[in-house]
Amino acid sequence: MPKPKQMSFAEAATLPLTFLTAYYGLQHLAKIQPGERVLIHAAAGGVGQAAVQIAQLAGAEIFATASPPKWEFLKSLGIKHIMNSRTLDFADQIMELTAGEGVDVVLNSLNGEYIPKNLEVLAPQGRFVEIGKIGIWEAQQVQEKRPDVSYFPFDLGEVAQQQPEVIAQVSEALTHRWNQGELVALPHKVFPSTQITEAFRYMQQAKNIGKVVVEMPQVSIDPKSIQPEASYLITGGLGALGLEVAQWMVKQGAQHLVLSGRRAPSENAQKVIGNLETAGASVSVLLGDISRQEDVAKTLEAISTSLPPLKGVIHAAGVLDDGLVKNMSWQRFTKVMAPKVQGTWNLHQLTLDLPLDFFVCFSSIASLLGGPGQGNYAAANAFMDAVVHYRRGLGLPGLSINWGGWASVGMTARLDSINQKRWESSGVILIELERGMQALESLLSDSLSQVAVLPINWSKFVKQIPRGQKIQFLDALISAEPSFTQKSAFREQLEAAAVTERQELLTNQIRSLIAKTLGLPDTQKIGMRQPLFDLGLDSLMAVELKNRLESSLETSLSSTLLFDYPTVEALLEYLASDVILLDFSYDLDETENVEQEEIDNASRFQEISEDEMANLLAKKLESLGGNKS
Ligand SMILES: NC(=O)c1ccc[n+]([C@@H]2O[C@H](COP(=O)([O-])OP(=O)(O)OC[C@H]3O[C@@H](n4cnc5c(N)ncnc54)[C@H](OP(=O)(O)O)[C@@H]3O)[C@@H](O)[C@H]2O)c1
Incomplete structure (x- = not known):
């Protein structure tokens, strides 16, 4: 919705929800006509005032309720019939004022006894627009009391989701009237975002008329070029992306870089630093832990005493330690949180007084979309995102x-091949170095506060989201994706197959999904009774395999599926008899499987070392729920 030309941002902030609600209710649903009588409850509130303007514009006669201290204000709007919103007297008053005829339309936001009273004052074939949410009546209740009345309860959020085209039409009609000056901004009181507490206190007193607007401070959107006479701090600057950013910055003209990390530079880092120095830049390596306030203070102190003024921070310090939350020790959790939570906060607080040009956090898509086994990492990055919004508010x-x-x-490139494949199969495309740096360059000269840089094949991504799982952030996108609701190819194949063929089909499918998850080339090597955890399945992969089975079979499965049914055979039996509602002619060749399994086990245990055996046992115990670390 574009801002009306003649209005300030604060004025425009009073418009969208108030006018959309009132216009949708009175014009779109109730189709208010000139000369009709309309009762507007809480007419001094935001939606109430918008409704008053819309009803006046439509040429309707207004009956308004409000608390007595706000009556004068309503009179100033030219309303003649004003009643108390705190008592039920309005009903008798309306009947008296209208000689017993009542009103044609009610716009209601009050509950309890007000609802039946509203129905009493509605003229025959009246329209009852309900914008309340709590304690509202069911359509049937209204029908029983007033079968002639059209009842319109609605939630604007739902309308926006289900009928975006209607909201677009309403927005267009409103924008036209705002631009023409036929509808105007509501009265409002502005608080700067730094006084948000006062704004809430003011609103709590319920004395305000109209809206309370919280205004963000103006942030300069001048492109921030890298300057030779400034210093730039890159935390995690000795890591992979840190070093890449350092090289990019020097190419952009930076002359003074500070790279920080806990460990001394690796050989590769030393080489890169050497090259940067040859190119004419001064590079200071300041070691310290970003999550320790004293270390950050020391780094900043060193910059302020011996280098040009600090003008920019790239916070790229971070650690990855994936695992299911239920298996995660507190130590593993805090290890990942430390640089991003405490570290970001330290940097924020200790640079508050510095006139920085930029403060860039290297966050991850994990905080927007989640990621298997990345609960700690997603939370840590989400904190950084929030700090950035907080800073912008300041x-x-x-x-x-x-x-x-x-x-x-970097950390993704260093993942093992199975984890790399997990990324690939999810539809996410990895960022090429050059493209990433181009993105950084363009974002630095923009004024956005949070941006995801994510090459992605959306159709592939959407397909691998487990059934029933909602990613709030992608709601609109996913509900619009037809393939999500389509039958899976395998499910169709299974349904079309003869009963005698289904067992083999399902077995092959289970094996193939296991092989995909484990990165195994040959599906037939997976024995029917071979414990999958012995094949290398870990708890993360167990979740992934469960998700794959869910998508392929179009069903919901328990998160403990692989712990309860840890072999192909157990899975097959369970899925065929308890999950897939199709007939199976079920037949397992017991001897062949037992023999094959015995051969597999015997040859494996002969080859296995004592350490490997101990590892396997520990893994097995962990998988059975014994992980108490
Ligand atoms: N690479 C990716 O694909 C990717 C994707 C999304 C987001 N990111 C984010 O981008 C940033 C850089 O990633 P990267 O791939 O370059 O990782 P990296 O190669 O592992 O570098 C991270 C650096 O952070 C330093 N560090 C970790 N904890 C620290 C602490 N408490 N205090 C000071 N330094 C600390 C590490 O050095 P020490 O261990 O010596 O301290 C390491 O050199 C990370 O924040 C990451 O979350 C990366």
């Missing part, structure tokens, strides 16, 4: 970039 620079995985360097 009028400070801030940008959080939710990076997808980078292709050739």
